[in-house]
Ligand code: SF4
């Protein structure tokens with residue numbers, strides 16, 4: 001996804017927005033301190049915009065910052081991020097007139113953990129990682145190795161339904177069509193669905209025993225925006241603060257229910273998890289259930305009412321039946 005002309009255009013547009021007073025803040029990405037990483041850049045200083053980057057590692061869903069900032073905001077958004085922005089607007093958390101969406105058509109992000117597994121080496125030993133069409137090229141000690149995107153992109157990117165934002169003010173580059181690898185993006189879920197209920201229960205018990213209840217998954221999620229989360233309630237106390245696996249499971253199930261109809265399959269929760277719990281296997285299942293039962297996909301149609309604020313008699317009949 002690296003394209004220096006596109007990156008320069010982003011820098012120019014962001015700088016102009018700040019200098020002309022059209023926005024108070026720019027939210028984008030700058031290079032991270034570690035190899036092959038980026039970090040959010042939130043600035044009100046036009047001089048900082050030269051640090052903005054667009055590459056295959058712009059993982060964060062920046063819409064998460066929108067409800068926190070005062071004033072008009074220029075925000076860099078990939079397709080999934082733009083869906084989250086639309087969803088926040090639908091939920092009256094953000095006003096459309098308060099955001100300038102700098103849209104980045106996105107051909108998918110490289111999953112460093114997958115790359116490390118493919119080459120059997122740590123990221124520090126890699127010289128370069130690049131994209132060429134449907135290949136990911138890894139340079140290691142001067143030698144190049146090629147992998148298909150189905151091997152090296154994030155699962156949610158393989159299943160991406162909206163790589164080019166539909167809602168935007170400035171489009172940075174040519175539109176990109178949706179992924180043609182949805183089956184690869186669904187592989188882990190399919191494996192879990194093939195398990196017996198007992199085996200699946202044991203799988204999740206084992207995974208959730210590793211949860212340290214840091215809430216990074218919740219904090220990274222733009223759809224999870226309650227001022228006071230149920231996990232912090234003490235009357236009643238829904239969960240014990242000690243991370244027993246049963247309470248960890250209850251936390252994940254409740255979070256999935258809370259974001260049903262708002263989750264855009266952006267993958268941020270799983271990426272944020274420090275112990276690599278495969279959370280997308282839960283969130284994507286909920287996303288698919290919402291799509292099947294309610295024919296609703298978050299942030300796809302800005303005219304649609306938020307899922308949980310209305311009902312239709314036919315769907316109620318279906319659910320009861
Ligand atoms: S889900 Fe789609 S828009 Fe989002 S990062 Fe992946 S490919 Fe890009």
Ligand code: SF4
Nearest residue numbers: 211212214215217273
């Ligand atoms: S990010 Fe991972 S470890 Fe932290 S609360 Fe979420 S599932 Fe648990």
Ligand code: SF4
Nearest residue numbers: 221263264266267269
């Ligand atoms: S639950 Fe996960 S995948 Fe869904 S919107 Fe939140 S961070 Fe993104």
